[in-house]
Amino acid sequence: xxxxxxxxxxxxxxxxxxxxxxxxxxxxxxxxxxxxxxxxxxxxxxxxxxxxxxxxxxxxxxxxxxxxxxxxxxxxxxxxxxxxxxxxxxxxxxxxxxxxxxxxxxxxxxxxxxxxxxxxxxxxxxxxxxxxxxxxxxxxxxxxxxxxxxxxxxxxxxxxxxxxxxxxxxxxxxxxxxxxxxxxxxxxxxxxxxxxxxxxxxxxxxxxxxxxxxxxxxxxxxxxxxxxxxxxxxxxxxxxxxxxxxxxxxxxxxxxxxxxxxxxxxxxxxxxxxxxx
Amino acid sequence: xxxxxxxxxxxxxxxxxxxxxxxxxxxxxxxxxxxxxxxxxxxxxxxxxxxxxxxxxxxxxxxxxxxxxxxxxxxxxxxxxxxxxxxxxxxxxxxxx
Numbered sequence: 200x201x202x203x204x205x206x207x208x209x210x211x212x213x214x215x216x217x218x219x220x221x222x223x224x225x226x227x228x229x230x231x232x233x234x235x236x237x238x239x240x241x242x243x244x245x246x247x248x249x250x251x252x253x254x255x256x257x258x259x260x261x262x263x264x265x266x267x268x269x270x271x272x273x274x275x276x277x278x279x280x281x282x283x284x285x286x287x288x289x290x291x292x293x294x295x296x297x298x299x300x301x302x303x304x305x306x307x308x309x310x311x312x313x314x315x316x317x318x319x320x321x322x323x324x325x326x327x328x329x330x331x332x333x334x335x336x337x338x339x340x341x342x343x344x345x346x347x348x349x350x351x352x353x354x355x356x357x358x359x360x361x362x363x364x365x366x367x368x369x370x371x372x373x374x375x376x377x378x379x380x381x382x383x384x385x386x387x388x389x390x391x392x393x394x395x396x397x398x399x400x401x402x403x404x405x406x407x408x409x410x411x412x413x414x415x416x417x418x419x420x421x422x423x424x425x426x427x428x429x430x431x432x433x434x435x436x437x438x439x440x441x442x443x444x445x446x447x448x449x450x451x452x453x454x455x456x457x458x459x460x461x462x463x464x465x466x467x468x469x470x471x472x473x474x475x476x
Numbered sequence: 477x478x479x480x481x482x483x484x485x486x487x488x489x490x491x492x493x494x495x496x497x498x499x500x501x502x503x504x505x506x507x508x509x510x511x512x513x514x515x516x517x518x519x520x521x522x523x524x525x526x527x528x529x530x531x532x533x534x535x536x537x538x539x540x541x542x543x544x545x546x547x548x549x550x551x552x553x554x555x556x557x558x559x560x561x562x563x564x565x566x567x568x569x570x571x572x573x
Contacts, residue, residue: 223509223510223512223513232513232562233562234516235515235516235517235519235520235560235561235562236520236560236561237560238516238519267560268516268559268560268561268562269562301562304507304562304564306506306507306563306564307506307507308504308506308536308537308566309508309509309534309535309537310506310507310509311506311507311508311509311563349509349510350509351509351510351534351535389534389535390510390511390534391511391534392511392514392531392532392534393511394511396510396511396512398510439510439511439512440511441511441512441515442512442515442519444512475512475515475516475519
């Protein structure tokens with residue numbers, strides 16, 4: 200075992216978390232893929248989102264380790280730049296620890312169906328005193344389930360996630376959120392090992408957020424510009440060659456029903472690079 | 477005449493020694509649907525002592541493994557390695573090289 204693998208074996212299980220956005224999973228939603236046993240994934244990603252006056256750019260570096268052929272774990276270190284009107288903040292965002300366990304796998308010739316559960320923990324290390332804030336100021340958790348069908352030609356995935364937000368030092372708790380995803384992938388040409396491979400992806404992503412709470416009480420409608428529903432249509436691409444992958448996509452809002460007076464999402468974009476070792 | 481026959485025999489012996497070495501394992505693997513994911517199989521197999529090369533025929537779900545002479549890869553070992561990579565070994569055959 201190589202030193203980096205030994206380090207990851209020692210550290211990651213202690214933190215008890217394991218792998219998320221891996222391999223042939225959709226761009227904006229999770230899929231059931233995990234890393235091979237003792238494999239390491241280095242993942243670098245850039246996210247950009249715009250909603251009214253608020254623009255957020257994030258660079259993230261992820262490390263994932265394959266504990267078994269069906270269980271992986273990792274950590275993400277984000278660096279964020281947030282602009283809101285005339286205010287601007289830069290710095291380390293909230294660390295994310297993640298684990299995923301693929302509990303079911305059914306394989307036939309050229310086809311694999313599988314399902315997984317996953318858990319993410321978003322820590323409160325990011326600075327929430329800056330304006331705009333870089334961190335949430337609370338430790339949040341996300342629990343989810345995902346199913347995927349993968350063949351040489353077609354892919355389909357679905358997932359459901361629930362995000363439970365913690366309370367910050369001021370007693371404010373952002374509303375919990377449900378996220379639902381449906382995705383379809385199409386590979387136009389038969390894949391050949393060591394040759395470049397392209398899969399086109401189309402996702403439908405839904406989010407429903409509850410109202411925020413202050414000291415345990417739900418903020419009433421007079422001051423509650425929080426929560427609501429948004430749906431996005433998200434075209435994307437997944438390009439790979441051997442152990443390198445590039446993913447990119449854009450989320451465009453198609454339905455926006457937000458509580459109170461909130462800026463609707465204009466778009467969210469993402470580009471990622473993955474390297475399996 | 478005797479000299480040319482002797483050269484022929486030596487050549488045949490030499491070529492047999494050179495090429496009739498090792499074993500090719502043909503593995504039928506289920507779930508092989510993308511080359512990026514297949515890398516896990518390559519990584520697991522190529523790190524196995526005695527394995528010289530690993531090739532894939534994704535359309536037919538085939539993994540072709542060439543091993544050095546004297547090296548035996550058992551079915552249980554290969555099944556475990558394929559499983560650790562996230563796939564299922566359905567069947568296998570072997571032939572001398």
